[in-house]
Amino acid sequence: MREAALMFGISRAAGDFFDQVIRQRERQVMRTAYRMLGNWADAEDVAQETFLRLHRHGLDFPDDAALGAWLYRVTVNLCLDRSRAARPGCELPELRSDEMAADAALLREEQKSRLMAALAQLPAKERAAVTLREIEGLSTVEVAEVLGSSEGTVRSQVSKAMTRLKQLMSGEKR
Amino acid sequence: MNDEELRGLLSGMRDDPVPADSLVRMRARVAERTRGRVFPRWAVGPAAVAACFCLSMFLLRDPVRVERLKSPVARPKPAAAARVSGTRPERGADETVRRARHAAPRQKNPRREAQVPDTTVIRIETADPNVVILLIGD
Numbered sequence: 001m002r003e004a005a006l007m008f009g010i011s012r013a014a015g016d017f018f019d020q021v022i023r024q025r026e027r028q029v030m031r032t033a034y035r036m037l038g039n040w041a042d043a044e045d046v047a048q049e050t051f052l053r054l055h056r057h058g059l060d061f062p063d064d065a066a067l068g069a070w071l072y073r074v075t076v077n078l079c080l081d082r083s084r085a086a087r088p089g090c091e092l093p094e095l096r097s098d099e100m101a102a103d104a105a106l107l108r109e110e111q112k113s114r115l116m117a118a119l120a121q122l123p124a125k126e127r128a129a130v131t132l133r134e135i136e137g138l139s140t141v142e143v144a145e146v147l148g149s150s151e152g153t154v155r156s157q158v159s160k161a162m163t164r165l166k167q168l169m170s171g172e173k174r
Numbered sequence: 175m176n177d178e179e180l181r182g183l184l185s186g187m188r189d190d191p192v193p194a195d196s197l198v199r200m201r202a203r204v205a206e207r208t209r210g211r212v213f214p215r216w217a218v219g220p221a222a223v224a225a226c227f228c229l230s231m232f233l234l235r236d237p238v239r240v241e242r243l244k245s246p247v248a249r250p251k252p253a254a255a256a257r258v259s260g261t262r263p264e265r266g267a268d269e270t271v272r273r274a275r276h277a278a279p280r281q282k283n284p285r286r287e288a289q290v291p292d293t294t295v296i297r298i299e300t301a302d303p304n305v306v307i308l309l310i311g312d
Contacts, residue, residue: 018208022201030192030200040193044200051204112190115183134184162180169175 021059021067022051028068028136029075035131036079038120046078072138072146076128083124111169118168122161129157130165 029050033043053074061067119127125147132143133154144154296309 015209019205022204026197026200027192030196031188031190034192035187040196044196044203047200048203048207051200052207055204055208108186111183112187115187130184134181135187137185137188162177166175166177166180169180 017059018055021054025068025071026051029071032072032075032131032136033079035116035119035135036076036124036127037082038116042082046075046082049078050074069142069146072132072136073148076132076146080124080128083127114169115165118165121168122164126157126161126164129154130161133158134162 026047029047030040030043033046033050034040037043037046050071054071057070059067061070119131122130128147129143132138132146133140138146140151140154140158143158144151147154149157294311296311298307298309300307
């Protein structure tokens with residue numbers, strides 16, 4: 001009986017710790033999934049699956065950075081799987097006239113939504129590389145580790161993605 | 175748009191707020207899936223070992239019970255085993271069986287008893303096989 005109570009206590013403590021980890025990391029996971037997938041509903045699904053995998057894997061990481069890298073890796077892989085299943089078909093929103101977008105904050109919001117639409121048009125791997133490198137602020141080495149590719153490949157992917165984003169944001173079409 | 179502007183725009187997205195209702199929904203769904211089990215998966219093994227240990231302790235605690243469990247196992251009787259192997263059975267090997275057979279009281283047939291008359295017959299055979307003397311008395 002005492003063993004059962006002890007085990008239940010350990011289980012509860014582990015559950016509380018897991019909840020803490022979710023609260024610390026949920027924004028990182030949700031944002032990354034959103035940048036990759038372009039909508040919050042899919043991002044929710046990916047975040048849920050990521051944390052369920054974390055629960056199955058356990059919280060045995062040498063440090064916080066290792067946990068972060070693991071979460072990025074799982075999130076990006078799940079997003080890549082989803083991207084393969086369904087190609088995004090969203091169009092870039094049209095720029096509104098200067099009168100309508102006079103407010104700087106409004107202009108910035110509009111630019112962001114155009115950027116999100118532009119990101120959605122990139123190939124999945126390039127999108128992942130630019131999201132992790134430029135939005136999440138990871139180093140090239142870290143991005144290479146998460147994506148399981150070389151640093152050179154990551155640099156090339158980021159460079160290609162940035163060129164394409166500039167073209168899309170300037171309204172150029174290939 | 176140049177590189178710097180684009181980088182500024184991208185890095186500005188880092189701190190974009192995440193909808194609170196999305197976070198709450200996601201947390202609730204994760205909790206629902208992970209709290210389904212009272213014990214985590216790693217606890218199943220130790221719990222099973224503990225249960226087996228308790229069961230074995232309970233069974234070994236009472237030797238009479240162990241004997242009772244052993245008794246239904248079919249054991250060849252020494253005589254039968256000897257018959258199979260072709261050797262001569264030991265003296266008294268079937269004693270228990272014989273005793274058991276004789277121990278059961280033989281039932282008398284009441285009808286036969288009624289039919290048999292309560293008379294004495296003495297049969298005297300002579301040197302001549304055709305002549306037999308019968309003495310019948312009540």
